[in-house]
Amino acid sequence: MASVWEGEAARLGRALTDDSPGGDIVSVQVADVTESGRVNLLLGDGSLLLEVACPDSYRNRRAGDWVAVRMSARPVVLWRLGDDPADSEDSSVEAIATQAAQDVQVVRAATYGTSAPAGTGWQAASAVYVRKVDGKLEVYFQVGDASDPSPSTPGVPAPKPVTISPNSSGAWRNGRPDDYVDYPVQGDWTGGGNRRGGWFYGTKIQDACAGKTVASMKVTFTRRRGSGVNAKRPLHLYLHSYTSPPSGQLNTVAGPEELLSLSVGAKGVATLPASWRAQLASGAARGLAIYAQGRSDYMAVTGGSLTITFS
Structure with missing residues (x-):
């Protein structure tokens, strides 16, 4: 058995040190x-x-x-290469575990009978009150003697993050929907006119933010293969005010912001600035667009899923 392991070690050593094929x-x-x-x-x-x-x-x-x-x-x-990622992973694992615990309504045991319960530590409740907070049930028992102090009520957690997918997307050229592509594109590769692209969410963004405090909005994009140069190029991002694709020009209401650069085939996340979050949450803006001039930053982009976190 030892000779087998020695052979494997020798082969590994040669692969790491020599100039073999x-x-x-x-x-x-x-x-x-x-x-x-x-x-x-x-x-x-x-x-x-x-x-x-x-x-x-x-x-x-x-x-x-x-x-x-x-x-x-x-x-x-x-x-x-680099530092052990365990330390950074600990915080993300803890956050996931905390969210999972908040999603579960826990009572260790629920029993009943016709006589008083056996065992120590029980308190008789003269009245029971219930209410629903953040979709979870809270139960309060009024007791005659609180010599054994009640546990404190946990704070209301922030609403869970929401991910919103666009209802539709597309490209515009020369003031009208593009006849040749049905996915967002920025720039002009062939000289036929600069393209702009857009993602449309209806009123889903505003609806998801109603009555809540938005902490962040992040959008995921993927750069399509076969569009422009392979190297990283920036997305020129804008806001628009349409709930659905317009029949004429796709006009923008804010931008540009260069929040993300992608090489061909790459997937990335853009974090929207606070002013954009406010406009999308209020309904002053409804969706996202891209636009560039010429060949330098030409690219086609898909995705557009928007993840909103609350505080």
Whole structure:
């Protein structure tokens, strides 16, 4: 059995140290994470390696990570370089556990009978009061003797985050809906006129925010392949006031903001500024748009799911 393990160790050592056809192992920075979960890698000369596969152990992938890559005819990420992510993961795990606990209405035991309960610590309740707060039931028992103090009432948690998908999206060119594409595009690649794209949510954003305090709004976008140069280019984001696609020009009411840059095939999240959150929450704005001029920042974009958190 020992010889088997020795053989495996020897093969691993050769793969890590020699110049065999298996390829060298180098450190490379992640340019973007793609919709498939693979990564685009930024090489030292500024070029990109697209859609490089990653192991399942490489979790929470994000642009800017440094990774070890086996360079070969089919490059593959081996592991992420840097500090142990356990500390940062602890807080996210705790937040998930807290939310799960808040979602559960817990009473350790509920029994009944025709006589007083057995055991110690019981208090007789002369009246029972109930109410519903944030969709959860609160029960209050009025007792004659509170020598054993009651547990405190937990604070009302913030409303759960809401994710809203667009009802529709599309592109506009020369003052009207585009005849050739039905997904959002910015810029002009062929000289036929600058395109603009839009995402439409009806009144769902305002409805979700009614009576609540918005803490953040984040939008997820994916850059389509085959649109423009492969390198990272910025999205020129705007707000619009339409609940559904207009038959004429798609006009904007705020922008541009360059909140996100994507390489081809990449998926990313843009955090909207506070002023935009306020306009969307109030209904002064209804949705999002992109627009650019010329070839430099030309790209096609899909997605548009909006995640709203509350405080």
